[in-house]
Amino acid sequence: MLELKVPDIGGVEVPIIEVHIKEGATVRVDDPLITLESDKASMDIPSIYTGTIEKLMVKVGDKVSQNQVIALISQSQEKDINVSSKVVNEKIITQKEELKYPVIETLNSTNKPNKPNDLNNSIEVKPAISVSNQNIETVIFNNVQHFSHASPSVRKLARELGISNIAQVKGSGLKNRITHDDIKAYVKQALQSNIHQQTNNGSNNSLASNLNLIEWPQVDFAKFGAIEQKALSRIQKLSGANLHRNWVMIPHVTNNDEADITELEKFRKKLNNEDAGKTIKITLLAFLVKAVVVALKKFPTFNSSLVGDDLILKKYFNIGFAADTPNGLVVPVIKNVDNKGIIEIANEINDLAQAARNGTLKVDQMQGGCFSISSLGAIGGTTFTPIINAPEVAILGVCKAYQKAMWCENKQQFVPRLTLPLSLSWDHRVIDGVMAGKFNAYLGQLLSDYRRISL
């Protein structure tokens, strides 16, 4: 029985991050036994014997130093391929050489090998590694094709990018060796299919972990003054998670435009005066909902959802509207708006907003939306960026109408016109700027002269 020991690694204790062998397994010369990783580098410790691992003496997380026994091995009769301590110096090795000899490389280097330090021949295990005087700055390319298929730096990159099993990565290098580019291509593909999957099933997987962001700032606010801690409501947590996903996943663009609603507002007031005390108040929102549906019919792409590489174009017209409730934001949906008149829509807005505020909104009253409207008109503002309500592809934000001085050709003077700011956010994967501009302009035309709705 022979001992497989840690070679000279520079007089330091280094943690084991991977153990490549198990008891009973057969290893060959140059097969990696364990991988060590310091702050600066990772390295494989290769076997110098061919045989069967009888006893494994270490585990992941153990800190090891020179001469520590990694495993006991019973040597097979197969003649060991002598591990050459020859290191390829000061030249870029050929592919043939690369297979034969270990190459020393710093973690931050490109493919060009660095000049190695001298190998320490006094240790029992003939090392296929080299160390600097102060720190482990070097790693070995260990090209035993039948085992690891990848250098330590490639494996380190894989670990950093969250690949738990490097065997899943297809190697494009010599003898299927996995390269840095293979790792990057694998991660890119995984990310793309993850995004597709999330688009398809609306799941809220943590993309953030893939974004490699720095940590969120931890602040002791009480250090700076009095504070009160209050838990978010259930609705805030739910809507917040949805809004966050939508903001991160959808490339938003917002077009701002205006509509002259002077005549529409006169008409609305007239209707409300006629019906005063009889039925529900007809709100501007009801007119907006109806006008949006006419615009959706003219621009069907706005009434779609992106599923993988396909657009699902909807032939029904369900419009959601953001309702502010004491517990947070909800979006009730008015179904089949194209079959409803303004008064019916106004009634439904009233009922749904009431239910939203009472907390009695049913799940199906918030489902099936095609397009949403967020109206802050009663409050104020000039423009804002509404967040698209996935899987919808656009949303209309409305701010407070104001009197704008408009040049009147006939009268050759400025006249006050009630002007409604329209902020249209759209998904740039589905809609382009020209189409969005046209949609907003068309909506403006409809609101400016509501007779166009019936055309």
Ligand code: CAO
């Ligand atoms: N410009 C000027 N005034 C407006 C207006 C606009 N764009 N929109 C509404 N108003 C006025 C109305 O005319 C009404 O005034 P009168 O009582 O004098 O007629 C007043 O504001 C109240 O509006 P309303 O009763 O007509 O309600 P609404 O249809 O505007 O809104 C609802 C209903 C449910 C959308 C609203 O109550 C609400 O919850 N809004 C908040 C939406 C929200 O939270 N959006 C942000 C989402 S992102 O966080």
